[in-house]
Amino acid sequence: MKKTIILVSAALAMAAFVPVQGHQSATRTQVTEEPDTAVVDSDMYVEDDDWAGTADADSMVADSADVDSDNTENFCDYNDELLADFSSKNANYNLQNSQDANAGISFDATLFVPGNDDKVEVKKGGGYSLMASRVLSAMIDSAAASKWEVAKLDKMLEAKWNAVKRGYTDDQNEMKKMAAQEDFEYTPQNYSFRTTITPVWQWKDKGVTTYSIEDEAYTGGAHGMLYHYFLSMNEKADSVMGLTDIFKEEALPEVFKLVGEKLKTGPQAANDEEAWPSVAEVLPAPNANDYSVRSGQMQQYKGKWYPRPALTECGIVFTYPPYVKNCYAAGTIHIVINYAEAKDWLK
Structure with a gap:
């Protein structure tokens, strides 16, 4: 898996950042002395060589009358083998609070896309691209969402990172101002965001792929918020089914x-x-x-x-x-x- 170090502009302006319980595997990077620049790790588009096997593309289970449909997260086993036909685009962004080495913001994403060529790119404006765009923009604030553009996946991942980073900075500046006005000690917070889009069932003869969506955020409080749901893509119509x-x-x-x-x-x-x-x-x-x-x-x-x-x-x-x-x-x-x-x- 390739690793690339990039410089990302960050409107820190006295920013402060907090450990995010929602995603504990995030790594922290050192903020430079300049308040508007941070070093960020970003996993680029890669093929995951660990997946093996071929997709079972026969048909939907017809004799499912005896399936136990209890309402748990494990209600139906995923078909992991179909991941052999997909590549992953990964992002891992981290920004450390200049006032607290243990506080900051992170955004991690893994998006599996059709095709096992490491140069494959989904069609801009196509069904997968629109699905990913809606998921990635759903948690950002309305002002940022109003400027959201459907672009290539790496650009949308970068746009999501910039949006949540600005939101974090604004929140911390507001808390810092409140602490000064009300005379209490400001404690930098930790935010985290995570998005995964993974194919879990597929019927090639019907041109249908169902994706598991996990979208998670922690922005303080007793717990974060995790949304886990499924979207079925009609590959022939290039659209999400309803x-x-x-x-x-x-x-x-x-x-x-x-x-x-x-x-x-x-x-x-x-x-x-x-x-x-x-x-x-x-x-x-x-x-x-x-x-x-x-x-x-x-x-x-x-x-x-x-x-x-x-x-x-x-x-x-x-x-x-x-x-x-x-x-x-x-x-x-x-x-x-x-x-x-x-x-x-x-x-």
Whole structure:
């Protein structure tokens, strides 16, 4: 794996940085004496030679009636072998607070892209590029997001780093100012961000690849926030699939009814219908600035918001992030409709 040292402009201006619990493997780099320059490690586009094997591209599991669709993170095993047909673009950015060697900000990313040639690049404006763009820009502040441009992956990774770095600097300067005004000791904080996009299931004969998305941030407090969901890409149409790409439209009321029943009876059920109603739609409805909307994980249908379904080996999964259908401790909730249940509803 290649390592390149680059200089990145950083608007530090008396910045202060904190250890991020969200990603403990980040390494720290030494800030130079100049306050506007930092040395950053950046893994460039490489092929991972450790993956072996070929993708099992037969067809979706047809006899999945006996699949245990409990709502845990391990609801369906990934097909790791298909990674032989993908390359990875990696980024590892770190900036140390000049006032505290143990504080700073980091951004780590691993994006697996189709093709096992180390020179392959996804098409700008294509389905994968748009998917990655929405995910990478979903956590940055609205001002930075308004200037976001869909570009090559390395440029988007750099843009994400610059955005979260500026946000960190602004936050630390504000905290420093508040400490001076209210006469308490300012303690530099640690922020971390991590994004991974990994293919986990694929059906070559149907031209469908499903990606696991993990997007994580820690910006202080008792815990960070991890979003883990799945998006299915129609390679032939070069687009991310949604409700009416997978299901017959006339069947959607029955689909939503079954999802609601599984939310009510599953192991992560909230058992509080007033606070967490067991219906497929997201209540209260998300707004345009919510992560789930900006990332494309939620989609609107007839004025209501639902998780965007994805195809897995075990069925069609609807993913609800923490706080949507239960408390944070309940974790991410995956509701799976197996293919036997959905056989009359699929397109």
